[in-house]
Structure formats: structure tokens, C-alpha cells
Amino acid sequence: MKIYRSLDVVPADFGPSALTIGNFDGVHFGHRQILRRLKELAGEHGWKASVVTFDPHPTRLVAPERAPRLLTTPERRAELMRGEGVDQVLILPFTRPVAQLSAEEFVSQLLVSRLGARAVLVGDNFRFGRGQAGTVQSLVEWGPKYGFLTEIVGVVACRGRVVSSSGIRELVRGGLVARAARQLERAHGLEGRVVGGRGVGSRQTVPTLNLATTAEVIPANGVYVTRTVDLEGAREWNSVTNIGFRPTFGESTERSIETFLLTPLEGETPSRIRVEFLWRLREERTFASPEALKTQILKDVRAAESYFRRVKTWTGRPLTTA
Numbered sequence: 417m418k419i420y421r422s423l424d425v426v427p428a429d430f431g432p433s434a435l436t437i438g439n440f441d442g443v444h445f446g447h448r449q450i451l452r453r454l455k456e457l458a459g460e461h462g463w464k465a466s467v468v469t470f471d472p473h474p475t476r477l478v479a480p481e482r483a484p485r486l487l488t489t490p491e492r493r494a495e496l497m498r499g500e501g502v503d504q505v506l507i508l509p510f511t512r513p514v515a516q517l518s519a520e521e522f523v524s525q526l527l528v529s530r531l532g533a534r535a536v537l538v539g540d541n542f543r544f545g546r547g548q549a550g551t552v553q554s555l556v557e558w559g560p561k562y563g564f565l566t567e568i569v570g571v572v573a574c575r576g577r578v579v580s581s582s583g584i585r586e587l588v589r590g591g592l593v594a595r596a597a598r599q600l601e602r603a604h605g606l607e608g609r610v611v612g613g614r615g616v617g618s619r620q621t622v623p624t625l626n627l628a629t630t631a632e633v634i635p636a637n638g639v640y641v642t643r644t645v646d647l648e649g650a651r652e653w654n655s656v657t658n659i660g661f662r663p664t665f666g667e668s669t670e671r672s673i674e675t676f677l678l679t680p681l682e683g684e685t686p687s688r689i690r691v692e693f694l695w696r697l698r699e700e701r702t703f704a705s706p707e708a709l710k711t712q713i714l715k716d717v718r719a720a721e722s723y724f725r726r727v728k729t730w731t732g733r734p735l736t737t738a
Contacts, residue, residue, distance in 0.1 A: 461535075606673065610687055637700045643691075653677040
């Protein structure tokens with residue numbers, strides 16, 4: 417898959433393309449339905465399955481007070497799109513000139529002239545152009561004029577619930593990571609550097625990997641069954657992760673994300689990891705002593721091991737991540 421980060425580097429042969437446009441934050445179940453149909457349509461006509469997404473999120477420019485915290489970076493979005501067979505992604509910088517394009521200019525100058533759109537697939541609430549004046553009906557009307565077909569994908573539900581990025585953000589922030597995973601079709605993950613902690617936990621309880629992340633959507637404080645991935649190697653571990661302020665060791669204003677690996681770490685400590693949240697075990701709470709906390713951690717470990725055994729029983733194979 418090819419990734420372009422500005423219009424200046426988009427090649428002349430970007431098209432002919434089957435194109436979808438949107439923020440695609442989280443690349444959730446609903447987005448994947450669009451991407452799968454995009455790939456199917458592109459294959460039928462010999463076009464390139466192409467995606468336009470934005471960085472930053474358009475509301476950060478036009479209405480910053482309403483800008484959402486995002487589940488995924490543009491790079492992570494592109495990585496997930498690769499898994500759906502997308503051929504090329506344009507991460508379009510959302511600038512004032514882009515925001516000032518009229519709806520028809522957005523279609524004629526960008527989608528058709530620069531990106532060679534032969535088909536445009538969007539959700540039924542898609543809006544575009546200056547003042548969000550363009551609608552899906554605009555695309556339907558302009559399609560014959562500019563030589564592309566328009567396909568509208570309706571609302572997608574999972575277990576009777578409408579799937580949306582905003583809804584998934586609320587699930588994650590509320591600690592409902594298993595429900596969020598169903599709607600994402602994968603576990604929500606936090607990526608970042610492994611950093612040194614205060615050292616108290618490793619001396620008095622169990623050693624952990626401490627994650628420093630710039631992620632914007634973080635699960636509620638508590639203890640979780642997780643899967644930890646080495647982003648610079650081929651290693652993965654089942655794990656237990658605590659998010660919170662470590663109240664047993666005194667008051668702290670710095671929220672920490674600490675992960676205990678269920679199997680011993682062999683080789684070098686990873687420098688960058690992704691921690692994927694599978695199930696919430698309990699809330700964070702204060703213990704009478706470090707010894708009492710260590711006892712609870714060992715109970716959490718046994719609960720996590722039981723979780724992974726059940727997953728293997730249900731699926732016939734160990735849990736895998738995406």
C-alpha cells in the first residue's frame with residue numbers, strides 16, 4: 417500500500433480510483449464495511465482502492481472547541497486500512513485553503529482532477545466543502561457531470577447498536593473495552609515508549625513496563641487484561657495492565673500505565689510497545705500495604721491467565737492481535 421501525506425506528492429497516475437473520504441477514526445466495524453465494498457468495487461473495474469483521510473481532524477481548524485479526542489493516529493489508520501486491502505491512502509493536511517474549497521470545487525478539483533475518482537463511496541451523513549455545504553445528494557447529482565458513480569453506505573450496527581467513532585470513544589473512556597473491541601473488530605490499543613518508573617513497584621510488588629503515550633483516548637482507571645506488542649520486534653505477550661495514580665504508594669498527580677507480562681521477558685526490554693485492552697478486571701483501589709497489593713496483583717494475574725485459556729478454548733488458538 418502507498419501512503420501520500422500531501423497533494424504535492426500525489427502522482428499523476430493516482431487514478432483511476434474507487435475513492436472513499438472521511439476521518440475513519442478507529443477504522444471501526446462500520447468503516448470496514450465501506451473499505452471492503454471499496455475493494456470489491458475497485459476490483460470489478462480495475463481501479464485502485466483509495467482512501468482520503470485528514471490530518472488534523474477538520475474540526476480542529478474550523479471549530480476547535482468541538483474537536484474530538486481521537487482513537488487513532490493517521491499512521492495507525494493507514495496501517496489498519498492496509499489490512500483491508502486498500503491500495504493507497506492520502507493523508508490530506510486539512511488547511512485553510514482546503515477548508516475554503518466550495519463543495520463543487522472539492523469534487524472537481526480534488527476528487528476528479530487530482531485523484532482520478534471513478535467511484536465515490538461515503539456514509540449517508542458525509543458532508544464536505546466550505547461550510548459543509550456538500551451532501552451525499554450533491555455527489556449523486558454531480559456524478560454524471562464529472563464521470564463518477566456514487567455509492568452510499570448506510571448506518572452499520574453491531575449487536576443492535578449503531579457503530580460510531582464517538583460512541584467507541586465513550587466506551588473506552590468508561591472502561592468498557594470489550595464492547596469497544598467488538599465495534600472496532602480489534603482491541604483498542606495505546607502506543608508509546610517504555611520509560612523508567614519510580615521503581616517502587618518493582619521493589620515491593622512486581623516488575624512492570626511503564627508506557628509513555630501521546631494517545632488521546634485512554635481507558636478509565638483500573639486493571640485490565642491486555643496484550644502487549646513489541647512495535648520494533650516480532651514479540652507479543654499476554655499481560656495485565658494498571659491505569660491510574662498508584663494510590664497505595666501515596667498521592668500522585670501523574671497518571672501511569674504499567675504492564676506486567678505474564679511470561680518472563682527474554683532478551684532486551686522493548687523500547688516501543690502497543691498495549692491492547694481486552695477486558696476490565698476491576699477498578700483501581702488503595703491497599704493497606706504493598707504486600708496486600710502484591711497479593712491482589714497475583715489474583716489479577718490468575719484471572720488474566722484464565723481469560724486467555726478461555727479464549728483459546730473458544731477459538732482453538734491463542735489470541736491474536738491486529
